[in-house]
Amino acid sequence: MDTETIRRRLSAAWGEGKRGWRAAVAFLRPRRREGALAALITAALVAAGFGADRYVEARTVTLYRVLVDGEDVGAASSPDAVDAWIQSRLRQASARADGARAVVANALQFRAERVYRGRADDAGVLAALDERLAVKVEAVRLVVDGKTIGVVKNRAAAEAIVGRVAAKVAREPLVYDGKAKTVKIARLSAPAPKPEAETVVDAALKNDVEIVPALVDPEAVDDEAVVEARLMGEDGEAKVVIRPGDTLSGIAARYNMKLDDLLALNPGLTPETILQIGQEILVRRAKPEIVVQTETTKTVRVPVPYTTRTIEDASLYKGERRVQQPGKDGVKEITYRLTRENGDVVEETVVDERVITPPVEAVIVVGTKPRPSAPAGQFLWPTRGGYITSGYGWRGGKFHPAVDISGVVDRTIVAAAAGTVTFAGWDGGYGHLVKIRHAGGYETWYAHLARIDVSAGQPVDQGQPIGVMGATGHATGVHLHFEIHLNGQAQDPTRYVGRR
Ligand SMILES: [Zn+2]
Numbered sequence: 001m002d003t004e005t006i007r008r009r010l011s012a013a014w015g016e017g018k019r020g021w022r023a024a025v026a027f028l029r030p031r032r033r034e035g036a037l038a039a040l041i042t043a044a045l046v047a048a049g050f051g052a053d054r055y056v057e058a059r060t061v062t063l064y065r066v067l068v069d070g071e072d073v074g075a076a077s078s079p080d081a082v083d084a085w086i087q088s089r090l091r092q093a094s095a096r097a098d099g100a101r102a103v104v105a106n107a108l109q110f111r112a113e114r115v116y117r118g119r120a121d122d123a124g125v126l127a128a129l130d131e132r133l134a135v136k137v138e139a140v141r142l143v144v145d146g147k148t149i150g151v152v153k154n155r156a157a158a159e160a161i162v163g164r165v166a167a168k169v170a171r172e173p174l175v176y177d178g179k180a181k182t183v184k185i186a187r188l189s190a191p192a193p194k195p196e197a198e199t200v201v202d203a204a205l206k207n208d209v210e211i212v213p214a215l216v217d218p219e220a221v222d223d224e225a226v227v228e229a230r231l232m233g234e235d236g237e238a239k240v241v242i243r244p245g246d247t248l249s250g251i252a253a254r255y256n257m258k259l260d261d262l263l264a265l266n267p268g269l270t271p272e273t274i275l276q277i278g279q280e281i282l283v284r285r286a287k288p289e290i291v292v293q294t295e296t297t298k299t300v301r302v303p304v305p306y307t308t309r310t311i312e313d314a315s316l317y318k319g320e321r322r323v324q325q326p327g328k329d330g331v332k333e334i335t336y337r338l339t340r341e342n343g344d345v346v347e348e349t350v351v352d353e354r355v356i357t358p359p360v361e362a363v364i365v366v367g368t369k370p371r372p373s374a375p376a377g378q379f380l381w382p383t384r385g386g387y388i389t390s391g392y393g394w395r396g397g398k399f400h401p402a403v404d405i406s407g408v409v410d411r412t413i414v415a416a417a418a419g420t421v422t423f424a425g426w427d428g429g430y431g432h433l434v435k436i437r438h439a440g441g442y443e444t445w446y447a448h449l450a451r452i453d454v455s456a457g458q459p460v461d462q463g464q465p466i467g468v469m470g471a472t473g474h475a476t477g478v479h480l481h482f483e484i485h486l487n488g489q490a491q492d493p494t495r496y497v498g499r500r
Pocket of ligand 1: 400
């Protein structure tokens with residue numbers, strides 16, 4: 001029997017509930033005269049000469065013949081007795097089907113009759129009904145791209161499920177508005193989002209969602225949580241390979257799982273397990289039956305790096321430099337529009353870019369005047385200002401072949417004399433180290449540098465910046481460890497450079 005036939009039958013007899021079939025009974029009442037046994041009996045008694053009318057009337061009762069799908073199943077004493085029984089059946093069916101509206105799918109009729117010495121058989125009628133009554137519920141079928149996901153009690157329940165799953169897969173506050181392919185953004189009473197937060201501006205389903213009315217057996221209505229899990233595609237398992245930085249709780253969060261569930265899925269794991277890179281573990285990875293496409297906008301502030309302009313100045317020596325104007329980064333605001341499918345970005349475009357604060361150009365003055373060549377063994381103080389914090393000689397049972405200089409104005413390190421770089425790189429406890437060979441068998445060493453600005457083989461002028469003071473290697477603080485060697489022997493630097 002298809003749905004349409006059932007509907008037609010229902011509207012004819014029972015579907016509208018008690019009021020509906022009362023009307024049907026009333027409509028059938030005039031048929032009492034047709035085929036009524038009473039008329040025949042009356043005629044017979046009159047012929048026998050009795051005061052027939054009164055005698056027959058006193059012994060004639062009204063019975064109600066019950067017809068199920070046109071077939072007589074017996075006589076009831078009153079429609080109420082049958083009705084009460086049917087209503088209780090409908091309540092049971094509705095309860096079993098999560099509250100869906102239950103209806104009788106048979107055509108039911110009552111035909112009132114006046115019967116001489118008639119006797120009702122209510123128990124017989126109910127037994128026959130118990131056997132023949134078809135109780136169905138009016139539910140809906142949730143269909144996605146032609147595939148039935150499940151049957152739930154009504155349209156509102158189906159829409160709520162689609163909305164919850166859409167929100168879950170898109171990780172956004174979404175609701176389903178009941179139209180295929182449209183998902184709306186829920187209005188949240190949350191505080192206004194932060195300037196850099198992503199805002200959903202549009203959301204839509206990529207699937208065809210149909211919510212189709214269906215008249216089904218009460219047992220065919222699914223549990224809503226089951227339908228939701230099916231739509232979410234929550235029964236799939238997948239292997240993931242551990243990558244650097246992965247943690248069990250991080251993986252659980254990434255796949256929307258509870259840590260306990262992740263551990264249950266992987267019997268060898270405990271919360272204390274140290275994950276190995278390349279190790280495979282099982283996760284429950286949802287393969288949702290729906291794809292939610294969201295459009296979001298995001299505005300971020302990023303720095304605009306400043307540019308540097310260099311001005312040559314013939315009054316300064318080569319290698320000398322002076323900051324005429326310090327540079328300052330600007331700020332710009334970039335607005336992106338992101339298209340996401342189930343949370344993953346599939347497209348990102350810049351829709352607006354505006355400079356909030358322009359950058360300030362740095363202006364640096366560099367000297368071009370050639371340095372007078374210094375006689376061999378004449379060295380400059382290798383830092384900008386500063387003082388010796390540890391001298392040349394024995395200290396704490398160890399020989400210190402250098403002076404340590406700190407307390408400088410800026411951290412620029414300069415070549416103490418013109419020469420050629422012989423080493424520029426890392427050397428154990430020296431950290432970043434530069435060695436420069438000079439005329440007359442001299443060599444100067446500059447250790448613990450934060451940065452080296454020259455390379456081996458490069459000629460350098462006296463006073464030319466070669467790097468930046470630091471604390472690399474075995475250094476307890478930022479300082480320059482400065483050595484002067486003559487023919488391979490460390491010298492006391494204070495014999496060549498004065499305190500400043
Ligand atoms: Zn030192």
